[in-house]
Amino acid sequence: MPPALAAGTTALALLTSISAFPAYSQNTSIAFIIGGGWVTGAYYPVAGAVCQRFEAVQPDGERCAIAPSHGSIENIEDLRSGGELMGMAQSDWVFHAYHGTSIFEEAGAFEDLRSIAALQAEPVTVMVRADLGVDSFEGLKGRKINIGEPGSGTRATWDVIADALDWSEEDQAAATEYGATEAFVSFCSGNIDAFFWLVGQPSELTNEAIRSCGAKLLSVEGEEIDELIEDNSYFRKTVIPAGTYPGQESDIVSFGVGAVLVTRADAPESLIHDLVSAIAGDIDAFAAYHPTLQGLTPQTMAGDGLSAPLHPGAERAYEELGVKW
Template sequence: MKFQSRLRFPAACGLFALALAASVGGFADDARATEHQTFVIGTGNVAGVYYPAAGAICQAMNGVREAGDPTCAVVPGESSKANLAALRAEGTDFAIVQSDWQFWAQQGAEFFADPTPFTSLRSVMALHAEPLVIAVRRGGGIGALADLKGKRVSVGAPASASRGMMEVLMGALGWSMSDFGEVKEFAAPQQAAALCNSDIDAAVYAVGSPSATLAALTTRCEVSFLPLAGPEVDQLLAENKFYRTAAIPAGVYAGIDAAVPTFGVGATLVTRANMSETVVAALVTAVLENFEAFRALHPALTWLETDQMMRGGLSAPLHPAAARVFTEREGS
């Protein structure tokens, strides 16, 4: 595999969709293609972010492939848990998974069908952040985390990502649910109406940007996002390596004119230790050498930075080929 030429991406989203469809279609014609013909990235729902993000990776890879080189293909998936199971069973070659699920798979956990540590799991790169967002009504007297005490707060639905991160944050602060005046467990779709109608004072989300959910909320009523930073958050990050620093970007949502610091999980690309070093190196190289064009392929990738890609929320060791490419790039 040479992969020497630089890729020129089409700017139009329509062309991206066609390229992705062609990639997936090619795999569908030979569902058991060998590693040397097609390698497969397991993703998420086609309407979500993981599927098109993987499509951007495949477009970077396929755009510089030469005759005889393997083709990158994307398949939809149900969840990070399912993607990790498929990767472990060698049903896929790569997978996009949330960073906390990557951590638990590597460590081993009883909620997996195989609860033993996935010792051959390897990180390839970190992608976009999926941070905790705490929204409050503007003018409601809440400007910092400490102001939430005694207020009516929707902490997210049980077992949701937002609820999990909120509980971790509360633990770091030494808080319990009793510190709030009233606790609601609304799912994300219910929270906008409750917050804008003054039925609650704060709502918790876990979502990357740009988010249609946050866009709808900020156009429905005037809200602010609380900054989540400080010594307690720093300690939380040190104790939970699957979390990463993040920011809600400025100018994306109505009334949010400055970036807001926060933290959260992130999307990560993973593989197995036995994955071809040539393929892994070519994939990472294709993305990095065409980085600006890669980021332009999906809005969720807009704020991705190369230094975060080799560190952001990764708990499984970097695949040696990925580590080598990142190290060479840092030294260049």
């Protein structure tokens, strides 16, 4: 099968496998909607795991659903405008939204933004075609690299990194702005050289690109990256351990953020309490829904890189579970 056709088939299969999660257009009798992300990324299935844990403990059959989106920025803006009641977002953009800084400076501080739970870590993940001989992130300058859709957390983080590295517009002139699925197909078809995104590990799309499309992972490190981490508390150094993906013989050093489930201050306290109790009260059952959730604990949920205050309903649930933060 030609690479482009194989890539399209794989992307379709991934979409089909995720369709078991309830989409808001398929169910009108729901308690709340979570703004997810790309359906081939981690946000959408992790939001699905949140819904499944919530529904598993509802005696009256209450449901929740997931709305696909471009990711963090769109989900936060939707919360601010009174749309979906919850959303998935990167910890860095939660910080900037709450404080009204960076790309949220014009809109002002979103003081009613509240955290529910810190979920999976999201390393900056960079794949490049192995046959290009590129061995460092700096070697991507001027190449065809996908930097993410406008409005996504991935794209906004790319802009921060490019600024820290002092890359000019000319250095990025060949960059593309695809969503994850389109970027995957374009990469496997040989139309782009590299693929940048923030995603929980392991990632099925990353695995497929390495296994079937001749991709390899690049580390993202250096003095400028160290300074970026030091200056921003929501960033942390991360490692994708050797053996995570086919043929990966060494650790991949990177940095990243955390994925956070967020809501507004006006969300019903009882609803948020019940949701957190359903997740943190049986953390093993929740973590079993998706591989990026492995290692999650109630303690990390309540205090691992949260950039906005906890919702009172979440606080009460964590306190009842004996969690301190």
